[in-house]
Amino acid sequence: MAREIAVFVGNNGSTAALGEPGKVIVYRRQQGKWQPVSEAVLQLDPTSGMAGVRQQLAAMIEFIGRCRVFVARAVSGLLYKELEQAGFSIWEFDGRPLEFLEYILIQEELAARQPAPLKAVTPTVVETGPGCYQVSLKELQQSGTGMTSKQVLQPLLNGNFYLVEVLCGHIPPWLEADWACGKFDCTAERAADGVKLTIKKKSCGEYNEQANLD
Template sequence: MKSGKEEEKPMNEEIAVVLGGHGKTATLHDSAEIVIYKKTGRQWSLLKAMPFCIGEVFNLHQLRLKMKELIAFLGECKVLAALSVSGAPYFELEKHGYAIWEIKGKPPAFLQMILDEETESACREDGLDEKPGPAAEEVYPGHLRISLHGMQGCGNGLSSKQILQPILKKGEFLTLEILCDHAPPWLVAKILSGELRGVVEKIAGNESRILIAYSK
C-alpha cells in the first residue's frame, strides 16, 4: 500500500438482484422482488428482500419516487443485477453510482462472477491492474471494429465500459462498429441522450451490433 493514503475499506460483498417468477432475474417493470444477497465466508445468503415493480408508474415524478424507495432499500449495496435495465431507471441508478448488471439466470449461480469482476474493476480504477482488453481493428481507413463476444458477463475483470471508453475518448475513428452479446445499457443510454451518435441493431440470435459515428 502506498504511504500517505488511508487504508481502503474492503469491498462491500452485497449484490441486489431483481427476481421474478421461478427465482430468475427479471426487469424492474415486472412484478418482481428485490433481493439483497450477502457473502459471508464462502457462502451467499439472503440478507433482505422487498416487493418492487414500476410497471404501473405513469409519470416521471412517480418513477423518481419509486426509484428513491429502491435506493433507500439498497442502502450500502451498490451492485444491482437484473434481466435488463434501461431508460430513466438506468439513469437514476447510474447517477447514484450503482454498478448495473444485465444477466439471465438464478442466483447464487452468477453472484461470485459479478463480485469478482467488480473487485477487479475497482483495482483497475486504482491503477493496480493493467490487464489489456481486446483491441479494435481498422477494417478500412477511419472505420474501426471491436468484438466483445465472450467478454460480457464472463468474470474476466474487464467491463464493456473499461474496454470501450478509452476508444471513445480518443475519437480516432469515423465510425466504430461494436459486436456484442448484448448492448451495454450505459452505451445505449449515451446514444439515447444524444451524447453519442449511433444506432443499435439486432443481428443473428441474441447478438447485437452498435455503430457509433465520431462527433467532436
Template structure:
C-alpha cells in the same frame, strides 16, 4: 463490497424492471465464500403511470438498499439506468438465477476495487495538481501529465484529488474535455467552465458549487 441487489421474478430468476418482481439483497461471506439472502424488498415499476410516481419509487428503493451499490437484473433501461448510474451503482444485466452469476460478478467487482486502489496509488505517486497560492487555488497541466505517463488517465489523476473537495479553484490545461466530467463533477457538487486558447488547448476551471 457488502451486498448485491438482484431483481427476481417468481421463479427466482432475473427479470426486466418493466416486469413484476422484487429485489433480493445477497450478502457475501468472505470467510467461506458463501452467499446469504439477507432480505427482500418489494419493488415494481410495472404499475407506474406518471413520471413523479416513477421517480418516487426509485428514490425509495435506493434508500432501502442503503449502502448496497451493486444492482443486477435481466434488463435495466432508460431513466432507471441513468439514475442508478448517477448514484454510482455498478449495473449488471444478466439472465439466470443468482447461484449462476453471483460469484463471477463478485470476482469482477473485486478486480475493479483492486484496480481503483492501484490507480489511486499511481495518481498519488504521479502528477498531481500543485498549489498556486494560499487561497486554495491549484493548477495542473493535464495534457503534459498524460504525455509523461501513458499508463495514467485523466480520471486516475484527478478523481482522487477533486473527491476531497479541499480546494477553492483548480485550473487545468487539456487537449480535450474529459467525457467523465459532467457526471462525476455533478455528483461531487462541483462546476466547471472551459475556454479554448489560441494554441488549441482547453483551459478548464473547476470550483465547488
C-alpha cells in the same frame, strides 16, 4: 468492499427486467456462501409518470442501503440513468443469482484494485445518410473502458433514426432483450471480425413518456 449484491428477480427465481413484476433481494457473502439478507417486492408503476417512477426507485435504493451493485436481466432508459447517478455498478444477467454472484464479486474486486482508468474509448458514429448510422462497438467491448454500449446506442435508438448498423464482438444483453420484445426490426449475421447487427425502427414518430421508462 462490502460483499453485498442486490438482484432483481421475477416469480420464477431468475432475473427480470427492472420494470417488470418482481422483488429486490440483497445477497451477502458470508463464510464462503451467498445468503439472502433482505428482500422487498417491487412493481414500478409507469402510469405515475417519470416523477412517480423516480420516487419508487428512490424508495428501492433506500431499502437496498449501502450496497451499490445492482443486477437485473435488463435495465434501460430512465431506470438505468437514475441508478447510475446514484453510484450503482449495474450488471445485466439472465439467470438465477447463485449462478453469477461470485463472478460479479470477483470482477468488482478486480476493478476496485485497478489503477486510474485508461483513456476512454468513445466509438465514432458515422451518418451514412438521412437517419442512417454506422458504429463499431468492438474496441469498446474489448477494452472495458469508456462509454457503455447502452450509452452509445440508446441516443440513436431513441431518436428519429431509420437504420443503424452495428459491428460488435457480441450482442449487448440489453439490446438482445429489446429485440426479443419486438421494439425493433433487427437482424444479425456473423462477420469475420464479429457480429453485424442491422437495426430498423418499426414505426416513426415521437416516443411517449411511458416508452422512455422502458
